[in-house]
Amino acid sequence: MKAFFKFFTNGLTTVFTGSVNYYLWLGLLFALMIGGAYGYSIQFREGLVATGMHDHVSWGIYISNFIFFVGVAAGGVMLVIPAYVMKDKDFTKVVLIGEGLAVAALVMALMFVLVDLGGVTRFWHMLPVIGYFHFPQSMLTWDVLVLNGYLVLNLAIPAYILHCHYHGREPNKKIYVPFVILSVFWAFGIHLVTAFLLVSVAANSFWSSGLLGPRFLASAFAAGPALIIIIFSIIRQTSSFKISDETINKLSMIVMFAAYANLIMLFSEIFKEFYWVSEHSAHARYLFFGLEGHHAVTPYMWAAVICNVVATLMISVQKLRENIAVLVPACLALFLSIWVEKGLGLVIPGFIPSQLGEIVEYLPTSVEILVTLGIIAFGLFTLTALLKVFIRVETGAISSKGGTEGLAAEMDAAIKKRFTA
Amino acid sequence: MKDDSKKKGAGCNSCNSSENCFADMALKKKGSRRGALAALFGGAATAAASSAIAAASTEDEKELKRIKRDEIFQKYYRTMTEEERAKTIARFERKSKVQYGVDAHIDGTHARPNTLFGYAFNISKCEGSRKCVDACVTENNQDRTSGMQYIKLFEMEDGIGSVHGGDTEYSHEVPVEGKYYLGTQCFHCENPPCTKACPTGATWSEPDGIVVVDYNWCIGCRYCEAACPYFARRFNWKEPEVPSDEINPYQHYLGNRMRSKGVMEKCTFCIQRTRQGKQPACAEACPTGARVFGNLLDPDSEIRWILENKKVFRLKEDLGTEPKFWYFTD
């Protein structure tokens, strides 16, 4: 226990030491977090009226982001499968990064749900035993189970492995591998359940599609690894941690295939909606062309679709894919386009027109945007902290034997490298 | 005066920037809630009443705080014992007195045996006067500042059957030649998607078929609102405000008692009335008799006569929700 405590404090010191750029980054994140807290204080006092949501569009960018980040969390499993199940050497080294990303994304997802609640102080009502857990009927209770379970798994496994490495031991495979296998299934579970959250709304023709679950998985397995590639390139630039080109190449292949699957399913949905235009196509018509002069999300959706197709094409060409200067922007474009397509482009049009055909649009308020940015900043901070500890432990910069002395020198080297590059 | 009070009542929403919002809130915080209410609806409150309120306000405020604290740890209404229910109800009656100065009678009557409520709506008769909407808002103590309404009346072109083609915002003289009027509200489905979706069981179907909400158990996730195929549910996006002299004091725990912000509410077939044998406020207020309410288990009831003798339909029957709300024509 004491050893773990030391590991923890040592890690904490690591998180708050770094280069000037690093401090600037932290400063930005904290500023955004404070902004988010301010926004939430307004929302908490005034009620959800401070957001742009209303009875017609009763879920907005909070739930959109929730759904997207659950996908990102699930996407982390794309490192786990090759690493543990296929025993790929390249991936074994970096798998903890994927799990760290999963933790950060889950933290964001859970926070997005919490800020979306009207009565956050009554949150405990949905906990088993002390509250009334409406399981298995309510898909939301399933989501609570799988998300928290996945969070625990992805916190516990890396913590155990890092803790062992910190003490210079090899982790015992018999202890953690069963949980890793479990986490693989669980990753599919979290995203399927989150998709079923929408699919189960039988009255909503836009959501209630059997394709939504697979589509969620495909887009998650494209967006998650795409983000990981971006993270890899940042790690390669800012630390001495080695990530081989081979790893990134393999990962970009995963992104490519997932992006194909995602596009195919998106196209299938579009075909269904527009070959025969019925009352049920109204949501898709709103999304792509606007309805009766209302088209708040149309430009974003078209931008996203174009971005998505272009990025997928770029990743498809081997020469471009292997060039990191092209791959990273392509991944960024893909990530952002899926963000729009799956978050904004799925949740909000589901409410427009409303169940009884009324068209009332939704625009997020400044409060909502502040809170959203704050949560994303918190997630990025979590990710930064986890990765920082991970890299320090894995490069041997911190361990139970040595202190953190080596850090400063190493950081200087990293900065120099960055500026000369 | 009315416009002015509405603006103030809207609070933060009426201002353009967050700075203004903040100032507005700071102002609100200074005055007591009761004081704010008195100011909001100053036209209605007499001077004597407001000075009496001021004298008692600090004492009341403390008590209100205590009551609100107790509310946080309140149990689930359905799993309470009868004594706990009675205590809870007494607390809310006291709260009504302290917060609004209204002697509310909060009823806790359970479902009556051999009762299953149903509703029939005559689309040939409805004139679209929206008197039902007005009666509903008054009866059920809905937030006046956000204009919450449970009932929607669709003005529909003859020959068009989908409400997607309807208009709810008409303000011309009614009825209009060549149009008919179709009202929607909570249909109290026998197989309600909303109660299934609720993660805390805060909304459920009562034995007499009424779908209710425990306002103190609802966490405000709004999953039920998304799940409802009929747009029947309403959310308190802000603290609801009803002028004290407009509060209906005859309340039911699962019905029209005062709600707070962040919880879902909906039509309860006027549970406070119907469990005492009365008609819902909408049916009573209807000037044309287009609304028929009754016990589906009573073979002599009007609603049963309609189901047996008229051609009826229900909205979105293909979903299998089994609404207990039928439309019929002459």
Add this chain to the structure above:
Amino acid sequence: MLKNNFILLVGALLFAGCSKEPDPTYSEPLEQEDYDRQQLIDDHRAQPVTVEGYADVYVAALDTETKNCARCHKSGEQPYRDDSLPYGQDAHWDVAIHHAGDMECFSCHKKEDPNQLVSVVDKNATLETAYLHCGSCHKDQFASWLGGAHGKRLTGWKGVRIVKNCTGCHNPHAPARGTTLPVAQPTITPERAKRH
């Protein structure tokens, strides 16, 4: 071992947490007290419907006092007529007949006693039992009214059923209902959505 315990724990938590549906609770059956029934009947000055098989249905008296026709129209005499006024517009200047095209006063009112109604089926229809008279032409509406699909119930869903007479809602001289301005304008487009 650890894993087994963990699974057991999760299973137990789920089982305990998966809250089971509480049993339904009922109140006493609703009984309409007898005096209450009589009270309602008295309040509405209601009379039982004089149609066989509908003894439980009561018809409320009209809100307006029925004019005493006999004051001018003495039984068996010609109707009183003031020659200084245009025909049909004298004492009943406020009556305009817009009913089935070519109807006039004595299509419904008996000449000798205007309080009595001319009737195809029932010779005893009065202003109080106007439904019998109306129903002799408007058969569908009459059946619906008796059944409960047409007309207005004045009492609660439980207990004595007191309904309005036809003439309680329709002006018999111009039975089509007019137009009104709607109330309770909905606010489906919340301004706040646009404001921020």
